[in-house]
Amino acid sequence: MQIKAVIFDMDGVIIDSEPMWAEAQIKTLHAFGQQITEQDCEHLTRGKRIDQIAHIWIERYQLNANAEEVANQILRYAYEAILAQGCAMEGLYPLLDLLQKQNIPLALATSSAPMIIEAVFNKLNLWDYFRVQCSANDEAYGKPHPAVYLTAVQKLNVNINDCLVIEDSVTGLIAAKAAGLQTVIVNPNYADPRFSLADKRVDSLSKLMATFSY
Numbered sequence: 001m002q003i004k005a006v007i008f009d010m011d012g013v014i015i016d017s018e019p020m021w022a023e024a025q026i027k028t029l030h031a032f033g034q035q036i037t038e039q040d041c042e043h044l045t046r047g048k049r050i051d052q053i054a055h056i057w058i059e060r061y062q063l064n065a066n067a068e069e070v071a072n073q074i075l076r077y078a079y080e081a082i083l084a085q086g087c088a089m090e091g092l093y094p095l096l097d098l099l100q101k102q103n104i105p106l107a108l109a110t111s112s113a114p115m116i117i118e119a120v121f122n123k124l125n126l127w128d129y130f131r132v133q134c135s136a137n138d139e140a141y142g143k144p145h146p147a148v149y150l151t152a153v154q155k156l157n158v159n160i161n162d163c164l165v166i167e168d169s170v171t172g173l174i175a176a177k178a179a180g181l182q183t184v185i186v187n188p189n190y191a192d193p194r195f196s197l198a199d200k201r202v203d204s205l206s207k208l209m210a211t212f213s214y
Helices: 018-029 040-046 050-061 067-084 092-101 116-125 145-155 171-177 205-214
Strands: 007-008 106-110 132-135 164-165 184-187 200-202
Touching: 007 145, 018 040, 018 050, 018 067, 018 132, 018 205, 040 050, 050 067, 067 116, 092 106, 092 164, 092 205, 106 116, 116 200, 132 145, 145 184, 164 171, 171 184
Parallel strands: 007 106, 007 164, 106 132, 164 184, 184 200
Antiparallel strands: none
């Protein structure tokens, strides 16, 4: 496929942070007397915006707390974990270097809050790679609504048909396809039928290198 711009999701694509987000939610819910698992987070909140995550848990367990309180606690735990333990997904830097060498502009389109973007970019030294950074927190709706992807395309100033999205979640995949974008799923469980909407499915970023080797 001939691609002129690439839009990356962040958590689970750029940084191996999904376990950190799950642990942040587990610790937060534990403080309210509720026990949840990493699998609960995978199925209910992966790829969603922090306010959506907070509302999901409040409604599911009828928590005696407001959404801002729950969201801020989850964010605090996740932020600390990313700064302490965050590491790049396998194959990230070779792929970024290849795209940069080919002068393919890159954008970020994430459900994460700006403070998390900053933490990840500082931890992994990513500022020089990404021309555009977009947070769904700045949109009226988070993923699976396509708004954050449409904003990224607009800021890249490229034709939507010339963009490729790299995602890892069902929520993100739905958002990208709703925006009319070609989408690759990168996930060890890429054969999951929920990812059947994707244009391509691989288990790691390393497997994408051939896609951009012209």
